[in-house]
Amino acid sequence: MKLLGLFLCALIGFNVQAQAETPLYLGAHFQWATPLAPDEFKDDAGNATGFGVLGGYKFNNRWAAELGFDRFKFDDIDMTHSLTSLGAVYRFSEGFIVPYARLALGLGENEFDADGVETKKTFAGHIGAGAEFNFAPVTLYAGARVNFVGDTAGLDDASSLNLLVGLIIPSFGNGDAKSSSSTAAASENKAASVAQALAPQDSDNDGITDDKDKCPSSAAGVKVNAYGCAEKEKAVVKINVEFSAGKTTVEPQYEAEIEKLAEFMKEHKTTTVEIAGHTDNTGSAKLNTTLSQKRAQAVADVLVKKYGIESKRVKAKGYGPSKPVGDNNTEEGRKANRRVEAQISA
Structure with missing residues (x-):
């Protein structure tokens, strides 16, 4: 024993x-x-x-x-x-x-x-x-x-x-x-937190969830349209289209980005878009402006010719290095400045 x-x-x-x-x-x-x-x-x-x-x-x-x-x-x-x-x-x-x-x-x-x-x-x-x-x-x-x-x-x-x-x-x-009750309560709280995290968010409280909101920082109380932008507010959508040095041809792997824009415009038929091309400040400002215009036009042509968006709803404009979003003194900043954006208006 x-x-x-x-x-x-x-x-x-x-x-x-x-x-x-x-x-x-x-x-x-x-x-x-x-x-x-x-x-x-x-x-x-x-x-x-x-x-x-x-x-x-x-x-x-x-x-x-x-x-x-x-x-x-x-x-x-x-x-x-x-x-x-x-x-x-x-x-x-x-x-x-x-x-x-x-x-x-x-x-x-x-x-x-x-x-x-x-x-x-x-x-x-x-x-x-x-x-x-x-x-x-x-x-x-x-x-x-x-x-x-x-x-x-x-x-x-x-x-x-x-x-x-x-x-x-x-x-x-x-x-x-x-x-046991504490464990159950903790599990319920965790589940609620996960559900809340997974639920669509509306950061600016304009009634349009973030996944559909093209203007996620609209002022409080402002009346917005179906994609979350005020009447005079332009929705800016970055298009991930990269070009080889000195080139203006849109390569096939980037067409999916343009297709997303086309699908949005087909859903919202009253919208128009300005395809804006931008560069860094390397080289001549005049040459960069011309290059950005040609690149913007190349993207606009794909939007119209391949995806059937009416040409009257699409405008291309090159801004060259005039609107940087990054520091042109760093490689990372210059890369951020070499971009194409779609500015959508109702």
Whole structure:
């Protein structure tokens, strides 16, 4: 019984660290056994007492796997039975009282104190049922099981009925109600936060969500159109179209950007667009202005000729280096300045 005492001390230490319910749990029980079969075993063995310890892992509030060790002694025949097993546990409900069923299989051993009687390991297992009583953070349980052990020392497939009472820490059922409710509340808050983050936002509160708003910084209270811009406000859309040095041809990989603009204009049929070309300040301002005009016109031509936007709704204009958005003294700034934008008006 010293082993059982040491295990109970370990349970107390485990409970101190288990501040919240975890999938893992430990348990221990006292058991009383009486022989069932065969007849010679039933007639001679008498009753037995012993203990068991277990460790479990909860897959959910119904199913769990348990690793167990049971040991009990039949004094009348000086035989001690032990079983190391792996079992499956099913709990039929949740709440204060939880009925359960358990099936376990493993390696059993019958040890005899008498001289000349062979002790050997053999296949063994048990099947049983009972109920758990959840007193957070401890669960008490009581149940019955039928133990089976294979042929050993002349006992053909011996079996016994075992009654047991024990405890589990931390509890499996409701567990710590306060902790569970806190965990549930935290989960709900997290879900709400995720839902809010995923929901379409309207940063300027103009009634048009950001994913559709072409003017996301409209002044408060200003009446806006279907794409979020005020009457005299132009929506500026950057088009990611890059050109080789000194070239004005739109390469195929950039046409998807122009197609997005065309789809928007087809949806909003009263809009017009100015395709504005810009450069950095490297080289002559006059040459840059001419180059930006040709590039803007190239994009406008794709918009009209390939995607069917009426030419009267499309205007191309080159601004050269006159409207920088970045620092022309850095490579990063100059790259930002070499851009094409679509300025949309109703």
